[in-house]
Amino acid sequence: MGVRAPPRLLELASQSLLQNEALAIVALEELPTELFPPLFMAAFAGRHTQALKAMVQAWPFPCLPLGALMKDHQPHLETFQAVLDGLDILLGQEVRPRRWKLQVLDLRQNTHQDFWTLWSGIKASVCSLLVPEPAQPMQKRCKVEAQVVLKPAQAPVEVLVDLCLKEDTLDETISYLLKKAKQRRSLLHLRCQKLRIFTMPMQSIRRILKVVQLDSIQDLEVNCIWKLATLGRFVPHLGRMGNLRRLLLSRIHILPRTTPDQEEHFVDQLTIQFLNLPHLQKLYLDSISFLEGRLHQVLRCLKTPLETLWITNCLISESDLAYLSQCPSVSQLKDLGLSGVNLTSLSLEPLKVLIEWTSATLQDLDLDECGIMDSQFSALLPALSCCSQLTTFSFCGNPISMAVLESLLHHTMGLSKLSHVLYPSPLESYEDVRGTLHLGLLAQLHARLKRLLCESGRSSMVWVSASPCPHCGDLHLRPCCCCCC
DSSP states (O other): OOOOOOOOHHHHHHHHHHTSHHHHHHHTTTOOGGGHHHHHHHHHHTTOHHHHHHHHHTOOSSEEOHHHHHHHSOOOHHHHHHHHHHHHHHHTSSEEETTOOOOEEEOOTTSOTHHHHHHTTSOOOOOGGGOOOOOOOHHHHHHHHHHOOEEEOOSOEEEEOOEEEOSSSOOHHHHHHHHHHHHTTTTEEEEOSEEEEOSOOHHHHHHHHTTEEGGGOOEEEEEEEEEHHHHHHHHHHHTTOTTOOEEEEEEEEOOTTOOHHHHHHHHHHHHHHGGGOTTOOEEEEEEETTOTTTHHHHHTTOOSOOSEEEEESOOOOHHHHHHHTTOGGGTTOSEEEOTTOOOTTSOOHHHHHHHHHTTTTOOEEEOTTSOOOHHHHHHHHHHHTTOTTOOEEEOTTSOOOHHHHHHHHHHTTTOTTOOEEEEEOOGGGBSSTTOOBOHHHHHHHHHHHHHHHHHTTOTTSEEEEEEEOTTTOOEESSTTOSTTO
8 A cells, every 4th residue: 555645734734724613714814815725625625614605705716616626525515505605695795805706606527627736736727717816015915905895796606517407306416506596596697508408307497497597508418308399398498598509409209199280380499499599510410200301491590500410310311311412501511420320222412412512621420320332332432532631430330342341442542631430341241141240251351451551551540340249249349349259
């Protein structure tokens, strides 16, 4: 076992001061700014709730990055409540303490990682938002303190948090936060950059969204098993998320008894909200049952070109594919995904046109599990050879022969940025029509592709095969990486 480093003098001083919370609270008025963070850390870890309440009211920085501290010290409910209670007491005052500068309470766990280590003397870099104003000379500072004791209330305090709605009952800390935000709606603004919705009754979701500043949401995932009518109850909130950059909608289905007119009404309700999302850049549509024949309705309401479009595990028609090839909203795509979209019976000429159209910007292309045959795939190769920015191409799960794989290799040799190709096991590596994989044949075919890469001077390009395990049937990047083998 390693020898544990002895506590530093600063830690010992903080622990000693907190042994008498009343004394520690009185000392806050004269406490140097640089001692606030280490004392707050000690109070938080030691669950000194009264000291925490007082420190929040005297916090001398514009931002309190509590989330980064909670990541390292699993918060006790009473400890978290003490921080919010201190803020609540402060917001209830007509004037605020002289030293208080708090504008933002950041509850996100992956931001401002350096703040606490900086002020505990370990690192030397920090976000400028968190740096206190320069210290004044002692004589001048004392004079100012003698003249100004309190200052008028300023703008509302912002609370930054990422929300993940999974269950009917929320985490106790989030519930308490929502309660405080509702009580102090005009002075405590709850801002949520990332919102994930998994499993929660619509009534509860709408109640929570009434407290959140919807224009703060930039990343939204709706990953529920919702009826189209349920989505219709949610979309008015979507239309108020004017700064949304990324949207994922997944597993929206239509009840058998839904009439065509009702279906059309609900789809119109959704798509018209896109007119209110001028900053939307990334759109993911997964397992959406109403999309077939309606892709034009979804995309025509987008106000700006997309960087990312994923349509996965959906049914689309030939007219959808044709519209996609000429839609202005996809003219500058960097990331296109059609994984799980069955293209076997469709003409891929529109897809070829789309790839050619976006060839100057397209970086990632995913055509996994699309049922693309040799003849269809061969027709796409000239377009692929024009994609000068392409870095990753994946087309696993398609019935492609070794000859077509070799043709793909030759067509993409000139793409200097293409570094990763994920391809299916070629048809020649199967023993029979039942799909029994012959590992020896597969190894030979892999070796041939590797040799061709070396001969072409592109040995650094990574070609990885996703092959089904002969025992369990799951796809793996190498035949030998499954524990069944």
